[in-house]
Amino acid sequence: MAATTLADTVAPTRISPAVVAATVAGNAIEFFDFLCFSYFAVYIAAAFFPGGDPYTDLLKTLAVFWSGFLFRPLGGIVIGAYADRAGRRPAMLLTVALITVGTMGLALVPSYQSIGAAAPALLVACRIVQGFALGGEVGPSSVFLVEAAPPHKRGFYASWQIASQGLAVAAAGLAAVILSLWLDKEQLAAWGWRIPFLLCLALIPVAFLLRANMPETLEAGGHAPVRGRLARSSGYVTLGVMLIIGGTVSTYVGNYMSTYAIATLHLPATLSLSATLVGGLSTFAFALIGGWLGDRYGRKALVIGPRVALAVLIWPAFLWLSAAPSALTLYFAVVVVAGLTALSAGISLVVVPELLPRHVRATGFAVAYAIGVSIFGGSTQLVVAWLIKTTGDPAAPAWYVIATSLVTILAMLILPETRGRAID
DSSP states (O other): OOOOOGGOOOOOOOOOOOHHHHHHHHHHHHHHHHHHHTHHHHHHHHHHHHHHHHHHHHHHHHHHHHHHHHHHHHHHHHHHEEEEEHHHHHHHHHHHHHHHHHHHHHHHHOOHHHTTTTTEEEEEHHHHHHHHHHHTTHHHHHHHHHHHOOOOGGGHHHHHHHHHHHHHHHHHHHHHHHHHHEEEEEEEETTTHHHHHHHHHHHHHHHHHHHHHHOOOOOOOOOOOOOHHHTTTTHHHHHHHHHHHHHHHHHHHHHHHHHHHHTOOOOOOOHHHHHHHHHHHHHHHHHHHHHHHHHOOOOHHHHHHHHHHHHHHHHHHHHHHSSSSSSSHHHHHHHEEEEEEHHHHHHHHHHHHSOOHHHHHHHHHHHHHHHHHHIEEEEEEHHHHHHHHHHHOTTTHHHHHHHHHHHHHHHHHHHHHOTTOOOO
Protein backbone atom coordinates (compact mmCIF):
# COMPACT_ATOMS: atom_id res chain seq x y z
CA MET A 1 0.00 0.00 0.00
CA ALA A 2 1.42 3.36 -1.00
CA ALA A 3 2.29 5.69 1.83
CA THR A 4 0.45 8.98 2.03
CA THR A 5 2.21 12.24 2.76
CA LEU A 6 2.17 14.84 5.46
CA ALA A 7 -0.31 16.83 3.45
CA ASP A 8 -2.88 14.08 4.04
CA THR A 9 -2.66 14.42 7.81
CA VAL A 10 -3.70 16.97 10.38
CA ALA A 11 -1.09 17.69 13.05
CA PRO A 12 -2.40 17.10 16.56
CA THR A 13 -2.23 19.74 19.24
CA ARG A 14 1.27 20.04 20.66
CA ILE A 15 1.62 18.04 23.87
CA SER A 16 3.25 19.67 26.87
CA PRO A 17 6.70 18.82 28.27
CA ALA A 18 4.94 17.47 31.39
CA VAL A 19 3.03 14.96 29.26
CA VAL A 20 6.23 13.88 27.52
CA ALA A 21 7.91 13.45 30.92
CA ALA A 22 4.98 11.39 32.20
CA THR A 23 5.10 9.21 29.08
CA VAL A 24 8.77 8.29 29.37
CA ALA A 25 8.85 8.01 33.18
CA GLY A 26 8.18 4.26 33.34
CA ASN A 27 11.00 3.44 30.94
CA ALA A 28 13.39 5.70 32.87
CA ILE A 29 12.45 4.07 36.19
CA GLU A 30 13.18 0.61 34.77
CA PHE A 31 16.66 1.59 33.61
CA PHE A 32 17.42 3.25 36.94
CA ASP A 33 16.31 0.11 38.81
CA PHE A 34 18.24 -2.13 36.41
CA LEU A 35 21.56 -0.39 36.93
CA CYS A 36 21.14 0.08 40.68
CA PHE A 37 20.34 -3.62 41.03
CA SER A 38 23.49 -4.46 39.04
CA TYR A 39 25.70 -2.13 41.07
CA PHE A 40 24.49 -3.41 44.44
CA ALA A 41 23.93 -7.08 43.49
CA VAL A 42 26.61 -8.22 45.95
CA TYR A 43 24.82 -6.51 48.86
CA ILE A 44 21.38 -7.68 47.72
CA ALA A 45 22.74 -11.25 47.58
CA ALA A 46 23.94 -10.95 51.18
CA ALA A 47 20.53 -9.65 52.29
CA PHE A 48 18.36 -12.29 50.58
CA PHE A 49 20.64 -15.34 50.18
CA PRO A 50 22.94 -15.36 53.22
CA GLY A 51 24.96 -18.20 54.66
CA GLY A 52 26.22 -19.87 51.49
CA ASP A 53 29.04 -19.41 49.05
CA PRO A 54 29.14 -15.70 48.07
CA TYR A 55 29.54 -16.47 44.36
CA THR A 56 26.58 -18.87 44.37
CA ASP A 57 24.46 -16.34 46.27
CA LEU A 58 25.36 -13.67 43.73
CA LEU A 59 24.31 -15.96 40.88
CA LYS A 60 20.97 -16.57 42.62
CA THR A 61 20.45 -12.83 42.92
CA LEU A 62 21.21 -12.26 39.23
CA ALA A 63 18.84 -15.10 38.36
CA VAL A 64 16.11 -13.33 40.35
CA PHE A 65 16.83 -10.15 38.44
CA TRP A 66 16.72 -11.81 35.01
CA SER A 67 13.42 -13.52 35.91
CA GLY A 68 11.79 -10.18 35.22
CA PHE A 69 13.00 -10.30 31.62
CA LEU A 70 11.25 -13.63 31.05
CA PHE A 71 7.85 -12.05 31.68
CA ARG A 72 8.33 -9.07 29.39
CA PRO A 73 6.84 -10.72 26.26
CA LEU A 74 3.73 -11.73 28.23
CA GLY A 75 3.39 -8.17 29.50
CA GLY A 76 3.82 -6.88 25.96
CA ILE A 77 0.97 -9.06 24.69
CA VAL A 78 -1.45 -8.49 27.56
CA ILE A 79 -0.89 -4.79 28.26
CA GLY A 80 -0.31 -3.96 24.59
CA ALA A 81 -3.67 -5.52 23.70
CA TYR A 82 -5.28 -3.60 26.56
CA ALA A 83 -3.81 -0.36 25.19
CA ASP A 84 -5.22 -1.15 21.74
CA ARG A 85 -8.64 -1.89 23.21
CA ALA A 86 -9.09 0.53 26.13
CA GLY A 87 -6.63 3.28 25.24
CA ARG A 88 -3.02 4.37 25.73
CA ARG A 89 -3.63 6.29 28.96
CA PRO A 90 -5.34 3.43 30.89
CA ALA A 91 -2.52 1.08 29.87
CA MET A 92 0.16 3.51 31.03
CA LEU A 93 -1.65 4.04 34.35
CA LEU A 94 -1.74 0.27 34.81
CA THR A 95 1.97 -0.15 34.08
CA VAL A 96 3.05 2.60 36.46
CA ALA A 97 0.92 1.01 39.21
CA LEU A 98 2.57 -2.37 38.60
CA ILE A 99 6.03 -0.77 38.44
CA THR A 100 5.29 0.71 41.87
CA VAL A 101 4.74 -2.79 43.28
CA GLY A 102 8.04 -4.02 41.85
CA THR A 103 10.08 -1.05 43.00
CA MET A 104 8.44 -1.13 46.44
CA GLY A 105 9.51 -4.75 46.76
CA LEU A 106 13.13 -3.93 45.97
CA ALA A 107 13.10 -1.07 48.44
CA LEU A 108 11.09 -2.47 51.37
CA VAL A 109 11.05 -6.30 51.43
CA PRO A 110 12.75 -7.40 54.68
CA SER A 111 15.94 -9.43 54.51
CA TYR A 112 16.27 -13.22 54.89
CA GLN A 113 17.44 -12.69 58.46
CA SER A 114 14.09 -11.05 59.31
CA ILE A 115 11.49 -13.25 57.57
CA GLY A 116 13.41 -16.28 56.31
CA ALA A 117 12.61 -17.93 52.97
CA ALA A 118 9.71 -15.54 52.39
CA ALA A 119 12.25 -12.80 51.61
CA PRO A 120 13.68 -14.24 48.37
CA ALA A 121 10.19 -15.47 47.38
CA LEU A 122 8.80 -11.94 47.68
CA LEU A 123 11.80 -10.58 45.80
CA VAL A 124 11.13 -12.97 42.89
CA ALA A 125 7.42 -12.04 42.88
CA CYS A 126 8.22 -8.33 42.74
CA ARG A 127 10.68 -8.81 39.88
CA ILE A 128 8.09 -10.82 37.93
CA VAL A 129 5.48 -8.09 38.40
CA GLN A 130 8.00 -5.44 37.37
CA GLY A 131 9.11 -7.41 34.31
CA PHE A 132 5.48 -7.95 33.25
CA ALA A 133 4.78 -4.23 33.66
CA LEU A 134 7.84 -3.11 31.72
CA GLY A 135 7.03 -5.53 28.92
CA GLY A 136 3.82 -3.58 28.41
CA GLU A 137 5.24 -0.15 29.19
CA VAL A 138 7.38 0.72 26.17
CA GLY A 139 4.77 -0.22 23.54
CA PRO A 140 1.88 2.03 24.67
CA SER A 141 4.15 4.90 25.75
CA SER A 142 6.16 4.95 22.51
CA VAL A 143 3.00 4.65 20.46
CA PHE A 144 1.42 7.51 22.39
CA LEU A 145 4.38 9.77 21.57
CA VAL A 146 4.19 8.82 17.88
CA GLU A 147 0.43 9.45 17.74
CA ALA A 148 0.46 12.66 19.76
CA ALA A 149 3.43 14.30 18.04
CA PRO A 150 3.12 16.58 15.01
CA PRO A 151 3.88 14.41 11.93
CA HIS A 152 7.15 16.20 11.18
CA LYS A 153 8.39 15.74 14.78
CA ARG A 154 7.49 12.11 15.52
CA GLY A 155 11.14 11.04 15.58
CA PHE A 156 12.16 13.77 18.00
CA TYR A 157 9.25 13.10 20.36
CA ALA A 158 9.88 9.33 20.38
CA SER A 159 13.61 9.86 20.93
CA TRP A 160 12.78 11.10 24.44
CA GLN A 161 12.25 7.44 25.34
CA ILE A 162 15.95 6.75 24.77
CA ALA A 163 16.99 10.15 26.13
CA SER A 164 15.16 9.39 29.37
CA GLN A 165 17.09 6.12 29.60
CA GLY A 166 20.28 8.15 29.35
CA LEU A 167 19.20 10.40 32.22
CA ALA A 168 18.31 7.32 34.27
CA VAL A 169 21.70 5.74 33.55
CA ALA A 170 23.49 8.95 34.54
CA ALA A 171 21.42 9.25 37.72
CA ALA A 172 22.11 5.63 38.66
CA GLY A 173 25.84 6.06 38.07
CA LEU A 174 25.88 9.26 40.13
CA ALA A 175 23.95 7.56 42.95
CA ALA A 176 26.37 4.63 42.97
CA VAL A 177 29.43 6.90 43.09
CA ILE A 178 27.98 9.06 45.89
CA LEU A 179 26.93 6.07 48.00
CA SER A 180 30.28 4.32 47.49
CA LEU A 181 32.06 7.47 48.73
CA TRP A 182 29.60 8.30 51.53
CA LEU A 183 29.04 4.85 53.09
CA ASP A 184 31.38 2.04 54.03
CA LYS A 185 30.80 -1.58 53.00
CA GLU A 186 29.01 -2.49 56.22
CA GLN A 187 26.53 0.38 55.85
CA LEU A 188 25.95 -0.41 52.18
CA ALA A 189 25.26 -4.04 53.05
CA ALA A 190 22.93 -3.21 55.95
CA TRP A 191 20.72 -0.51 54.40
CA GLY A 192 22.59 1.74 51.96
CA TRP A 193 21.75 -0.30 48.85
CA ARG A 194 18.02 0.40 49.43
CA ILE A 195 18.40 4.20 49.17
CA PRO A 196 18.26 4.47 45.34
CA PHE A 197 15.11 2.35 45.20
CA LEU A 198 13.46 4.45 47.90
CA LEU A 199 14.27 7.62 45.98
CA CYS A 200 12.84 6.07 42.83
CA LEU A 201 9.72 4.98 44.71
CA ALA A 202 9.15 8.56 45.87
CA LEU A 203 9.03 9.78 42.24
CA ILE A 204 6.45 7.25 41.01
CA PRO A 205 3.34 9.06 42.42
CA VAL A 206 4.37 12.16 40.44
CA ALA A 207 4.49 10.10 37.24
CA PHE A 208 1.09 8.58 38.07
CA LEU A 209 -0.55 11.97 38.62
CA LEU A 210 0.93 13.33 35.39
CA ARG A 211 -0.31 10.31 33.44
CA ALA A 212 -3.80 10.62 34.93
CA ASN A 213 -4.13 14.00 33.19
CA MET A 214 -2.76 12.92 29.81
CA PRO A 215 -4.85 13.14 26.63
CA GLU A 216 -5.94 9.97 24.79
CA THR A 217 -4.85 9.19 21.22
CA LEU A 218 -6.99 6.08 20.55
CA GLU A 219 -10.52 6.68 19.27
CA ALA A 220 -13.10 4.40 20.81
CA GLY A 221 -14.78 1.45 19.12
CA GLY A 222 -15.07 0.20 15.56
CA HIS A 223 -12.03 -2.04 15.36
CA ALA A 224 -11.46 -5.73 14.74
CA PRO A 225 -10.02 -8.10 17.38
CA VAL A 226 -6.33 -7.46 18.03
CA ARG A 227 -5.32 -11.09 17.32
CA GLY A 228 -6.45 -11.04 13.70
CA ARG A 229 -4.95 -7.67 12.94
CA LEU A 230 -1.66 -8.59 14.62
CA ALA A 231 -1.41 -11.74 12.51
CA ARG A 232 -1.73 -9.63 9.36
CA SER A 233 1.11 -7.42 10.59
CA SER A 234 3.40 -10.26 11.74
CA GLY A 235 6.02 -9.44 9.10
CA TYR A 236 6.51 -5.94 10.48
CA VAL A 237 6.60 -7.31 14.04
CA THR A 238 9.30 -9.84 13.11
CA LEU A 239 11.38 -7.16 11.42
CA GLY A 240 10.75 -5.00 14.48
CA VAL A 241 12.41 -7.64 16.69
CA MET A 242 15.43 -7.63 14.36
CA LEU A 243 15.47 -3.84 14.45
CA ILE A 244 15.50 -3.81 18.26
CA ILE A 245 18.26 -6.42 18.64
CA GLY A 246 21.22 -4.25 17.62
CA GLY A 247 20.29 -1.32 19.82
CA THR A 248 19.47 -3.59 22.76
CA VAL A 249 22.79 -5.44 22.71
CA SER A 250 24.92 -2.32 22.30
CA THR A 251 22.91 -0.56 25.04
CA TYR A 252 23.52 -3.36 27.51
CA VAL A 253 27.17 -3.66 26.47
CA GLY A 254 27.44 0.06 27.25
CA ASN A 255 25.80 -0.51 30.63
CA TYR A 256 28.25 -3.37 31.25
CA MET A 257 31.28 -1.11 30.75
CA SER A 258 31.65 -0.30 34.45
CA THR A 259 31.73 -3.98 35.38
CA TYR A 260 34.04 -4.68 32.43
CA ALA A 261 36.42 -1.92 33.56
CA ILE A 262 36.58 -3.32 37.10
CA ALA A 263 36.60 -7.08 36.42
CA THR A 264 38.57 -7.28 33.17
CA LEU A 265 40.68 -4.11 33.03
CA HIS A 266 41.17 -3.77 36.82
CA LEU A 267 40.57 -0.02 36.79
CA PRO A 268 39.63 1.78 40.04
CA ALA A 269 35.99 1.37 41.05
CA THR A 270 35.23 5.10 41.23
CA LEU A 271 36.65 5.68 37.73
CA SER A 272 34.76 2.68 36.40
CA LEU A 273 31.45 3.83 37.88
CA SER A 274 31.98 7.34 36.53
CA ALA A 275 31.93 5.84 33.02
CA THR A 276 28.22 5.19 33.56
CA LEU A 277 27.66 8.91 34.07
CA VAL A 278 29.52 9.65 30.81
CA GLY A 279 27.50 6.99 28.98
CA GLY A 280 24.20 8.28 30.32
CA LEU A 281 24.88 11.86 29.29
CA SER A 282 26.03 10.68 25.84
CA THR A 283 22.84 8.67 25.44
CA PHE A 284 20.69 11.65 26.41
CA ALA A 285 22.35 14.07 23.98
CA PHE A 286 22.78 11.78 20.98
CA ALA A 287 19.25 10.33 21.23
CA LEU A 288 17.68 13.76 20.83
CA ILE A 289 20.09 14.65 18.02
CA GLY A 290 19.20 11.40 16.26
CA GLY A 291 15.47 12.00 16.61
CA TRP A 292 15.81 15.51 15.18
CA LEU A 293 17.99 14.35 12.28
CA GLY A 294 15.66 11.43 11.59
CA ASP A 295 12.77 13.83 11.08
CA ARG A 296 14.88 15.84 8.61
CA TYR A 297 16.70 13.13 6.65
CA GLY A 298 14.65 9.97 7.09
CA ARG A 299 14.51 6.87 9.27
CA LYS A 300 16.78 4.66 7.17
CA ALA A 301 19.70 7.10 7.18
CA LEU A 302 19.59 7.53 10.98
CA VAL A 303 19.25 3.83 11.77
CA ILE A 304 21.72 2.43 9.24
CA GLY A 305 24.39 5.16 9.29
CA PRO A 306 25.21 5.11 13.05
CA ARG A 307 25.04 1.32 13.18
CA VAL A 308 27.54 1.02 10.35
CA ALA A 309 29.77 3.53 12.14
CA LEU A 310 29.46 1.55 15.39
CA ALA A 311 30.31 -1.72 13.64
CA VAL A 312 33.44 -0.09 12.19
CA LEU A 313 34.63 1.75 15.31
CA ILE A 314 33.79 -0.51 18.23
CA TRP A 315 36.53 -3.10 17.71
CA PRO A 316 39.36 -0.51 17.47
CA ALA A 317 37.87 1.24 20.51
CA PHE A 318 37.93 -1.97 22.57
CA LEU A 319 41.44 -2.82 21.33
CA TRP A 320 42.71 0.58 22.40
CA LEU A 321 40.93 0.32 25.76
CA SER A 322 42.26 -3.19 26.51
CA ALA A 323 45.81 -2.26 25.41
CA ALA A 324 45.96 1.01 27.37
CA PRO A 325 43.29 1.10 30.12
CA SER A 326 42.81 4.65 31.38
CA ALA A 327 40.15 7.28 31.92
CA LEU A 328 40.70 8.58 28.37
CA THR A 329 40.34 5.23 26.62
CA LEU A 330 37.42 4.14 28.85
CA TYR A 331 35.47 7.33 28.23
CA PHE A 332 36.21 7.17 24.50
CA ALA A 333 34.89 3.60 24.25
CA VAL A 334 31.81 4.51 26.28
CA VAL A 335 31.00 7.53 24.12
CA VAL A 336 31.45 5.46 20.93
CA VAL A 337 29.09 2.74 22.18
CA ALA A 338 26.51 4.91 23.94
CA GLY A 339 26.55 7.84 21.52
CA LEU A 340 26.25 5.89 18.26
CA THR A 341 23.70 3.52 19.80
CA ALA A 342 21.50 6.40 20.96
CA LEU A 343 21.85 8.21 17.63
CA SER A 344 20.02 5.34 15.91
CA ALA A 345 17.99 3.86 18.78
CA GLY A 346 15.69 6.84 19.29
CA ILE A 347 14.55 6.96 15.69
CA SER A 348 14.23 3.16 15.51
CA LEU A 349 11.38 3.34 18.04
CA VAL A 350 9.30 5.22 15.46
CA VAL A 351 9.62 2.91 12.45
CA VAL A 352 7.42 -0.03 13.46
CA PRO A 353 4.65 2.09 15.08
CA GLU A 354 4.49 4.17 11.88
CA LEU A 355 3.89 0.98 9.85
CA LEU A 356 1.28 -0.71 12.06
CA PRO A 357 -2.49 0.01 12.04
CA ARG A 358 -3.65 2.09 14.99
CA HIS A 359 -5.67 -0.66 16.69
CA VAL A 360 -2.78 -3.12 16.76
CA ARG A 361 0.04 -0.58 17.05
CA ALA A 362 0.67 -0.84 20.80
CA THR A 363 0.45 -4.64 20.86
CA GLY A 364 2.68 -5.14 17.83
CA PHE A 365 5.41 -2.79 18.95
CA ALA A 366 5.24 -3.96 22.58
CA VAL A 367 5.70 -7.58 21.50
CA ALA A 368 8.59 -6.72 19.15
CA TYR A 369 10.35 -4.65 21.79
CA ALA A 370 9.74 -7.07 24.66
CA ILE A 371 11.00 -10.11 22.72
CA GLY A 372 14.10 -8.28 21.55
CA VAL A 373 14.95 -6.96 25.01
CA SER A 374 14.02 -10.08 27.01
CA ILE A 375 16.09 -12.46 24.88
CA PHE A 376 19.03 -10.29 23.89
CA GLY A 377 19.07 -7.59 26.57
CA GLY A 378 18.58 -10.12 29.36
CA SER A 379 21.46 -12.28 28.14
CA THR A 380 23.99 -9.67 26.97
CA GLN A 381 26.09 -9.55 30.13
CA LEU A 382 26.24 -13.36 30.31
CA VAL A 383 27.21 -13.61 26.64
CA VAL A 384 29.87 -10.93 26.98
CA ALA A 385 31.39 -12.55 30.08
CA TRP A 386 31.36 -15.95 28.33
CA LEU A 387 33.02 -14.54 25.21
CA ILE A 388 35.81 -12.93 27.21
CA LYS A 389 36.45 -16.10 29.21
CA THR A 390 36.23 -18.46 26.21
CA THR A 391 38.35 -16.46 23.77
CA GLY A 392 40.69 -14.81 26.24
CA ASP A 393 40.22 -11.65 24.17
CA PRO A 394 39.20 -8.58 26.20
CA ALA A 395 37.91 -7.01 22.96
CA ALA A 396 35.48 -9.92 22.35
CA PRO A 397 32.34 -7.89 23.27
CA ALA A 398 32.90 -5.84 20.12
CA TRP A 399 32.22 -8.86 17.91
CA TYR A 400 28.84 -9.44 19.53
CA VAL A 401 27.89 -5.81 18.93
CA ILE A 402 29.04 -6.05 15.30
CA ALA A 403 27.05 -9.25 14.64
CA THR A 404 23.82 -7.88 16.10
CA SER A 405 24.32 -4.54 14.35
CA LEU A 406 24.33 -6.39 11.03
CA VAL A 407 20.97 -7.94 11.93
CA THR A 408 19.49 -4.49 12.59
CA ILE A 409 20.97 -3.06 9.38
CA LEU A 410 19.42 -5.92 7.39
CA ALA A 411 15.99 -5.31 8.96
CA MET A 412 16.15 -1.59 8.19
CA LEU A 413 17.14 -2.26 4.58
CA ILE A 414 14.00 -4.42 4.19
CA LEU A 415 11.61 -2.04 5.97
CA PRO A 416 10.17 0.87 3.97
CA GLU A 417 11.03 4.49 4.69
CA THR A 418 8.36 5.94 7.01
CA ARG A 419 9.35 9.59 7.25
CA GLY A 420 6.40 11.67 6.07
CA ARG A 421 4.01 8.73 6.21
CA ALA A 422 0.43 9.30 7.38
CA ILE A 423 0.04 6.78 10.18
CA ASP A 424 -3.77 6.65 9.83
